[in-house]
Amino acid sequence: MQDFQGHTDWITSVAFSPDGTRIVSASGDNSVRIWDVSTGKQVQELQGHTRRVKSVAFSPDGTRIVSGSSDNSVRMWDVLTGKQVQEFEGHTDWVTSVAFSPDGTRIVSASGDNSVRIWDVSTGKQVQELQ
DSSP states (O other): OOOOOOOOSSEEEEEEOSSSSSEEETTTOEEEEEEEEEOEEEEEEEOOOSEEEEEEETTTTSEEEEETTTTTTTEEEEEOOOOOEEEEOSSSEEEEEEEHHHHSEEEEEEESOOEEEEEEEETOOOOEEEE
């Protein structure tokens, strides 16, 4: 059994990569971290959120991660480089949940602003809002 250590505040969300070799975690320390399942070692720390990260998910192909935060933002990250590749703006309250569509072309996010928003991954634009 592996012990994954590194976050400095409570962990709010975790997800396996599609191939099962990585885990992504979100934390109240404002960070997203990627872990190697076999060793338990941290592979990347994704920084950019300014408040607690509430939710994380891998893209279906495992090359991207989406995160949602109490800073009202949804961000997409490159798994290999750890760099932010997109920020999806529009929520006016905490983002509480995020997910990729099965084909990886859309991201869905839910927020304390009582909305669910659907985003186009390639353009970063909102394509639908549900209230």
